[in-house]
Amino acid sequence: MGGKPWPGTSTRTGDVFDPATGTVADTVVFASADDVDAAVRVASDAARSWRDASLAKRSAVLFAFREIMNARRDELAAVVTAQHGKVLSDAAGEVQRGLEVVEYACGIPTLVRAGFSENVSTGVDSYAIRQPLGVVAVISPFNFPAMVPLWFVPIAIAAGNAVVLKPSEKDPGAAVLLAEWFAEAGLPEGVLNVVHGDKEAVDALLDHPAVKAVSFVGSTPVARYVYQRGTAAGKRVQALGGAKNHMVVLPDADLDLAADAAVNAGFGSAGERCMAISVVVAVEPIADELVAKIAFRMSGIRTGDGRRGCDMGPLVTGAHRDRVASYVAAGVEAGATAVVDGRDPAVDGEPGGFWLGPTLFDHVTPDMSIYRDEIFGPVLSVVRTGSYDEALTLVNDSPYGNGTAIFTNDGGAARRFQHEVEVGMVGVNVPIPVPMAYYSFGGWKASLFGDTHAHGLEGVHFFTRGKVVTSRWLDPSHGGLNLGFPTQS
Numbered sequence: 232m233g234g235k236p237w238p239g240t241s242t243r244t245g246d247v248f249d250p251a252t253g254t255v256a257d258t259v260v261f262a263s264a265d266d267v268d269a270a271v272r273v274a275s276d277a278a279r280s281w282r283d284a285s286l287a288k289r290s291a292v293l294f295a296f297r298e299i300m301n302a303r304r305d306e307l308a309a310v311v312t313a314q315h316g317k318v319l320s321d322a323a324g325e326v327q328r329g330l331e332v333v334e335y336a337c338g339i340p341t342l343v344r345a346g347f348s349e350n351v352s353t354g355v356d357s358y359a360i361r362q363p364l365g366v367v368a369v370i371s372p373f374n375f376p377a378m379v380p381l382w383f384v385p386i387a388i389a390a391g392n393a394v395v396l397k398p399s400e401k402d403p404g405a406a407v408l409l410a411e412w413f414a415e416a417g418l419p420e421g422v423l424n425v426v427h428g429d430k431e432a433v434d435a436l437l438d439h440p441a442v443k444a445v446s447f448v449g450s451t452p453v454a455r456y457v458y459q460r461g462t463a464a465g466k467r468v469q470a471l472g473g474a475k476n477h478m479v480v481l482p483d484a485d486l487d488l489a490a491d492a493a494v495n496a497g498f499g500s501a502g503e504r505c506m507a508i509s510v511v512v513a514v515e516p517i518a519d520e521l522v523a524k525i526a527f528r529m530s531g532i533r534t535g536d537g538r539r540g541c542d543m544g545p546l547v548t549g550a551h552r553d554r555v556a557s558y559v560a561a562g563v564e565a566g567a568t569a570v571v572d573g574r575d576p577a578v579d580g581e582p583g584g585f586w587l588g589p590t591l592f593d594h595v596t597p598d599m600s601i602y603r604d605e606i607f608g609p610v611l612s613v614v615r616t617g618s619y620d621e622a623l624t625l626v627n628d629s630p631y632g633n634g635t636a637i638f639t640n641d642g643g644a645a646r647r648f649q650h651e652v653e654v655g656m657v658g659v660n661v662p663i664p665v666p667m668a669y670y671s672f673g674g675w676k677a678s679l680f681g682d683t684h685a686h687g688l689e690g691v692h693f694f695t696r697g698k699v700v701t702s703r704w705l706d707p708s709h710g711g712l713n714l715g716f717p718t719q720s
């Protein structure tokens with residue numbers, strides 16, 4: 232459907248809020264299974280001709296899209312802030328990281344270039360080619376409405392597939408803008424289609440026989456479900472799930488650096504990041520000093536409307552704000568020390584916004600719900616341990632394995648941690664170790680179902696399938712019949 236979201240016939244709708252005012256800013260029509268079927272059919276038709284477009288043509292569209300997106304990045308960031316609530320500088324960062332994947336996809340001619348072996352047998356050559364899959368589905372979460380679609384869509388398209396994108400129903404505006412820009416960049420109609428909706432649309436994509444692969448990002452229960460249902464239907468599925476990221480601080484660390492990092496990674500985007508730090512593991516004897524430094528920095532955080540130069544915006548919906556606040560209550564109830572309680576924040580914003588200030592808990596223990604559950608809000612827990620080994624056990628016992636970080640000035644300790652920790656993305660004195668576009672993004676354990684991470688070479692492989700050709704162009708001489716198994720000669 233080019234840049235326009237799929238029109239559809241469904242009458243089910245959802246509200247899109249401006250989280251900083253609490254008002255309904257838009258409504259979105261949820262696709263029915265029939266709408267999804269119609270979109271997939273259009274994509275199937277488009278995929279047949281798009282796979283035959285030359286690599287030069289496909290990369291030219293990507294380059295043109297890159298120029299449009301780069302010129303209008305502020306517009307995209309503003310849409311993200313208006314519907315998600317994150318502050319403008321943070322939205323601009325998300326747009327930048329998405330743009331980097333577009334730039335990576337511009338190199339598709341070299342990314343799909345494969346090997347050629349001359350004379351694997353006398354007069355016989357062998358070569359590998361990578362071909363597109365056909366129609367692929369991308370299903371994205373609310374927290375990165377621009378970046379997460381951009382982890383997948385540019386590479387899928389550059390590789391010659393057609394895409395049906397189902398963004399989060401909470402903030403679908405960024406996906407619509409991206410699709411419009413792809414149309415402007417010269418992408419043929421039907422190669423990128425946006426359908427809105429919820430479980431009904433997702434299920435229809437998972438069951439549709441013409442959808443060959445699914446890239447999903449969201450919470451762990453839904454990721455597990457998408458992986459199981461999609462693979463049962465014979466599809467290739469990568470399903471990235473939730474997280475509970477630990478930051479280990481060793482006694483020799485630079486505590487000012489560690490405190491800055493804990494605050495930035497704990498409260499940036501109001502904690503609504505899958506790579507947010509939600510647990511600081513302080514290896515004694517530094518916990519008292521570290522907690523004091525974190526609390527001091529938190530007093531300088533300005534919570535408010537992301538368009539007013541504040542540091543931290545609102546949560547995405549009122550229901551989510553209430554859920555996060557209930558975890559703060561549960562932490563107090565369970566006996567953790569609320570060093571800073573964010574439930575009654577001073578805000579620079581409209582009173583109806585979905586506000587919650589930053590909360591810091593100390594003396595958190597692994598049996599507490601604030602430790603166990605992914606809260607996905609501005610709540611940071613400090614767990615005190617006596618040794619590196621105890622800290623490592625804590626991280627490795629977590630069912631999640633998305634991101635982690637260690638803060639230390641001991642290179643040997645950092646090297647040991649990176650070797651021993653069971654987590655997909657590791658930072659050394661870097662709190663949010665999000666890989667660049669040319670590496671791959673993805674966690675371990677309950678943070679990713681499937682074996683392929685997003686973007687980088689793994690992304691290119693996910694959206695293509697390999698074929699190996701063995702060819703012989705006969706010399707004028709002919710070897711005659713031979714019914715034996717082919718071997719080299």
Ligand code: NAD
Pocket residue numbers: 370371372373374375379397398399400428429430433434448449450451453454471472473474504505605607633673674678
């Ligand atoms: P979510 O799981 O509620 O929704 C994700 C997508 O699935 C949305 O498009 C939604 O419409 C759809 N969906 C929701 N419920 C469904 C159901 N029952 N059946 C089928 N589809 C369903 O996630 P969210 O709240 O939008 O996003 C936040 C979550 O995403 C957090 O858990 C966060 O950690 C995770 N996340 C993970 C990564 C990562 O890379 N691992 C990145 C970003 C976000």
